[in-house]
Amino acid sequence: xxxxxxxxxxxxxxxxxxxxxxxxxxxxxxxxxxxxxxxxxxxxxxxxxxxxxxxxxxxxxxxxxxxxxxxxxxxxxxxxxxxxxxxxxxxxxxxxxxxxxxxxxxxxxxxxxxx
Amino acid sequence: xxxxxxxxxxxxxxxxxxxxxxxxxxxxxxxxxxxxxxxxxxxxxxxxxxxxxxxxxxxxxxxxxxxxxxxxxxxxxxxxxxxxxxxxxxxxxxxxxxxxxxxxxxxxxxxxx
Numbered sequence: 001x002x003x004x005x006x007x008x009x010x011x012x013x014x015x016x017x018x019x020x021x022x023x024x025x026x027x028x029x030x031x032x033x034x035x036x037x038x039x040x041x042x043x044x045x046x047x048x049x050x051x052x053x054x055x056x057x058x059x060x061x062x063x064x065x066x067x068x069x070x071x072x073x074x075x076x077x078x079x080x081x082x083x084x085x086x087x088x089x090x091x092x093x094x095x096x097x098x099x100x101x102x103x104x105x106x107x108x109x110x111x112x113x114x115x
Numbered sequence: 116x117x118x119x120x121x122x123x124x125x126x127x128x129x130x131x132x133x134x135x136x137x138x139x140x141x142x143x144x145x146x147x148x149x150x151x152x153x154x155x156x157x158x159x160x161x162x163x164x165x166x167x168x169x170x171x172x173x174x175x176x177x178x179x180x181x182x183x184x185x186x187x188x189x190x191x192x193x194x195x196x197x198x199x200x201x202x203x204x205x206x207x208x209x210x211x212x213x214x215x216x217x218x219x220x221x222x223x224x225x226x227x228x
Binding site (some may be wrong): 031033037040041042044045048055056086091093095102103104105106107108109 | 119121124126132148150156157158160163203205212213214215216218219220221
């Protein structure tokens with residue numbers, strides 16, 4: 001399978017704990033995006049990378065959130081001191097720029113539940 | 116802020132009936148994309164519209180982009196049970212040369228066999 005891979009699929013944590021999610025994009029895609037989706041809503045943009053450079057962050061991304069893509073391949077999203085409001089599906093997507101407007105390929109997501 | 120609104124939120128149809136979902140933006144979009152998310156799944160790209168007034172078809176699906184590039188619609192003719200899922204429109208602003216999309220809330224389609 002050469003699609004976007006996310007790990008873990010599900011994460012249950014207690015409020016105040018730190019969590020980290022991983023995303024492996026499609027190998028030739030140099031852009032990588034993080035989105036968050038809550039029940040009954042569309043995905044909301046969080047941040048994106050081109051290669052290892054983080055080019056944009058949403059105002060939704062508080063100081064407790066940090067994302068990295070150290071070698072321009074996989075990416076991690078860390079949430080520190082989790083809150084119940086962080087409970088959501090965290091979706092990663094990748095794309096190839098420069099081929100007209102970008103089409104996103106989403107992974108299956110990591111479902112976070114903060115108790 | 117920039118918003119994309121989508122209606123209706125839910126639609127239940129009998130198999131064979133048509134279905135339409137509408138998408139409206141508060142500001143002009145550079146392009147609009149449509150995604151389908153099956154229950155328990157992730158969004159899957161369907162199509163992208165770029166030009167004012169553009170119409171594209173994929174088998175039973177017809178996509179339109181408004182003349183003012185502020186609205187769009189997806190019409191499904193003769194729905195089938197395989198059409199079940201949530202349909203999202205997603206727009207971009209500015210140059211539109213990134214995957215930073217503003218998604219609508221989605222329309223969830225249920226099809227009764």
